[in-house]
Amino acid sequence: MAALESGQVKGYRQAAEVFQVAERSVGSWWRAYQAGGWEALVVRRTSRPGPHEKIGPEDRAVLFQAMADYTPEELLIARSC
Incomplete structure (x- = not known):
């Protein structure tokens, strides 16, 4: 907008x-x-309309605690390289 306002560019096309x-x-x-x-x-930004959460707050807390306490290997989560 500053370039248009100052005349550094001439019109929408050049900008x-x-x-x-x-x-x-x-x-x-x-x-x-x-x-x-x-x-x-x-x-x-507004939140996008869409499906509700897949898991509830209690299950989310359990998941986060497991992620903090264990490695992916201990949780049997395979890594792809």
Whole structure:
């Protein structure tokens, strides 16, 4: 955005070429920046919708304790090389 704002690059196409991103992305980012400044460009991650946890908290605690107490070989976990 600074390169566009300062005139170091002329337009979305040149910015896309210089920074090796899609021209459409540059346009989207520029419009967001113009509307809300740098804060508008911050990526806010949200959790993905999907299946619930495969194991419950109690089983997870047992698993983590086993991982802390034993080696993979002791737990019969084969390593692939």
